[in-house]
Amino acid sequence: MAQLIIMDGPGVGATFELSTQNILGTSAKCQIRLQGKNIAEEHAKIVQRNNVFLIFPMIPGGLQVNSQLVRQERKLNHGDMITLGEVMLLYGEEAAPQAQEPEEVMEPEEEDAGKERSIIKSRQRYFKNPEAAVQSLGETKHAIHFMEVLLKVSNAIMSKLELKELLSHLLDIIFENLPADRGTIFLMDPKANKLWPMASKKRDDVQTASTKLMASRTIIKEVLESKEGILTKDAMEDARFQMGLSIVAQQIHAALCVPLVGKNDEVLGIIHIDSTRSDRVFTDDHLRLVTGIAMQSSLAIENALLVQQLGEKKRIEQELTIASNIQQELLPKVIPQVEGIEVYGFMKPAKEVGGDYYDFVTNEGNTELYICIGDVSGKGVPAGLVMVMARCFFRPLIMSCQNTKVLLEELNKLLVADTRKDMFMSMLVIKWDAKKKSLVWTGAGHEHLILYHSKTKKSEAIRAGGIVLGMTKQAEKFFVEQELHLEPGDSIILYTDGVTECQNPQNKMLELPNLLKLTEKYGHLSAQEICTSIFSELQRFMGNAAQYDDITLVGIKRKS
Numbered sequence: 001m002a003q004l005i006i007m008d009g010p011g012v013g014a015t016f017e018l019s020t021q022n023i024l025g026t027s028a029k030c031q032i033r034l035q036g037k038n039i040a041e042e043h044a045k046i047v048q049r050n051n052v053f054l055i056f057p058m059i060p061g062g063l064q065v066n067s068q069l070v071r072q073e074r075k076l077n078h079g080d081m082i083t084l085g086e087v088m089l090l091y092g093e094e095a096a097p098q099a100q101e102p103e104e105v106m107e108p109e110e111e112d113a114g115k116e117r118s119i120i121k122s123r124q125r126y127f128k129n130p131e132a133a134v135q136s137l138g139e140t141k142h143a144i145h146f147m148e149v150l151l152k153v154s155n156a157i158m159s160k161l162e163l164k165e166l167l168s169h170l171l172d173i174i175f176e177n178l179p180a181d182r183g184t185i186f187l188m189d190p191k192a193n194k195l196w197p198m199a200s201k202k203r204d205d206v207q208t209a210s211t212k213l214m215a216s217r218t219i220i221k222e223v224l225e226s227k228e229g230i231l232t233k234d235a236m237e238d239a240r241f242q243m244g245l246s247i248v249a250q251q252i253h254a255a256l257c258v259p260l261v262g263k264n265d266e267v268l269g270i271i272h273i274d275s276t277r278s279d280r281v282f283t284d285d286h287l288r289l290v291t292g293i294a295m296q297s298s299l300a301i302e303n304a305l306l307v308q309q310l311g312e313k314k315r316i317e318q319e320l321t322i323a324s325n326i327q328q329e330l331l332p333k334v335i336p337q338v339e340g341i342e343v344y345g346f347m348k349p350a351k352e353v354g355g356d357y358y359d360f361v362t363n364e365g366n367t368e369l370y371i372c373i374g375d376v377s378g379k380g381v382p383a384g385l386v387m388v389m390a391r392c393f394f395r396p397l398i399m400s401c402q403n404t405k406v407l408l409e410e411l412n413k414l415l416v417a418d419t420r421k422d423m424f425m426s427m428l429v430i431k432w433d434a435k436k437k438s439l440v441w442t443g444a445g446h447e448h449l450i451l452y453h454s455k456t457k458k459s460e461a462i463r464a465g466g467i468v469l470g471m472t473k474q475a476e477k478f479f480v481e482q483e484l485h486l487e488p489g490d491s492i493i494l495y496t497d498g499v500t501e502c503q504n505p506q507n508k509m510l511e512l513p514n515l516l517k518l519t520e521k522y523g524h525l526s527a528q529e530i531c532t533s534i535f536s537e538l539q540r541f542m543g544n545a546a547q548y549d550d551i552t553l554v555g556i557k558r559k560s
Helices: 110-118 130-138 143-159 163-177 217-226 284-330 380-400 404-418 511-522 527-542
Strands: 002-008 015-017 021-025 044-049 052-057 081-084 087-093 120-125 182-189 194-202 228-232 254-261 267-275 341-348 356-362 368-376 425-433 438-444 449-453 458-462 491-495 551-558
Touching: 120 217, 120 284, 130 143, 130 284, 143 163, 143 284, 163 182, 163 194, 163 267, 163 284, 194 267, 217 228, 217 254, 217 267, 228 284, 254 284, 267 284, 284 380, 341 356, 341 368, 341 527, 356 380, 356 551, 368 380, 368 491, 368 551, 380 404, 380 425, 404 425, 404 438, 425 491, 449 511, 458 511, 491 511, 491 527, 511 527, 527 551
Parallel strands: none
Antiparallel strands: 002 015, 002 087, 021 044, 044 052, 081 087, 120 228, 182 194, 182 267, 228 254, 254 267, 341 551, 356 368, 368 425, 425 438, 449 458, 449 491, 491 551
């Protein structure tokens, strides 16, 4: 997926996902509608062609990419900066998805799928209860023997607590009582919608050229869709199956495939057995027996899976709790005391692990204070890892960088080198010099600074500017260190977008104008009281609505 992010100009922070055809301009007909001076109704066009995105101007002289005028079609690369009038947009691409694991079940050629279905000899609907299974098996020639087999299955279920051990023992029972040469029990992964082999068995005297699991996807798909057990004919004796068919390639004379169906009619997996010798074939009675075994073991398998999932869930919860504790430990434990200024910070992650970050770092003489706030794209563990990485880079850079601008330039280089394409981080760094009574700052695509003027009791929003960290190596020209004068009693509020984008039960966001009003309401208080009071207002605003993003507030107060 490719996207554009407004980095400067009206609508800063807005993100647009690119489709195949994208027109940029002020017209309501544009897929990417922009506001600002010197932007035409249809200003530029971005199209996807051969898996790349190309941009070209729709008016002369009105489009720049990386500060170079674009007169004709140009390919966009991750990290390119696009300028249209007073609006600057960042072009970004998500990391390519990881290749999926190869399927382990052999798949037939598409033209052979119909042929494989045509060798189905018998079908058997799954048994919903033991009574139906007993009645069906009681009608077979080997009723007494089959009841003994079901008793063995019951004993196995009672004695085997480990799921894999149970499945392996079920195959042993099947092989003892059916002429099977090979067998596999697959279980369904509902998240991936995939079958995974959990137990396999092969007779010692069976030799095959293929190293793949012996099963036909066509037959398996039929079983999954119909929830019916299937018994196949002998494909090896049919002249139609002599070229390229997976059943023939695997030397399958007969196959039997039965679904494992849970209590809510959900397919948990399948039992698949086959024979590679013409003198070892399956009958309809065998199909009924394996269907009965599947019915009897499905509940035990379902319960074992549930216990396994609960155990895994508990393990994950414990690990997330540990990760959350580690992350909280990385936040400032002590509020620094520096002449002329007071600070306070607060973070409430939306999940156990968050991507927001704030920090206070002083120099050895306690005459300089660095104040930082940041927000990693995304949520959860990936964002939290980038947050920890940025924190590990940030503190040492303070010792070696001469100002906030250079600090962000160096931090950007490190994050570009060590993070994925689709992970980036906004940041704002402020430096207070107690000797000079001066405050300077540099923004990296972060939210506004909110300045509260104690004399007028009014607040103003100051755009942070810059470009987010981790997107492009050529970011130096976007970082600008600026000075901000604070009168005694003035305050600065820093925040992440979880503050302005928090929602009430009616799905209405707080938004920047209301945050400015809250700052005016509480700006006369101490730095800590400003943050805690605003957060209390956020909680009242959200009510019982869910918190979708991390919430971080940092207060800065110039002492009187």
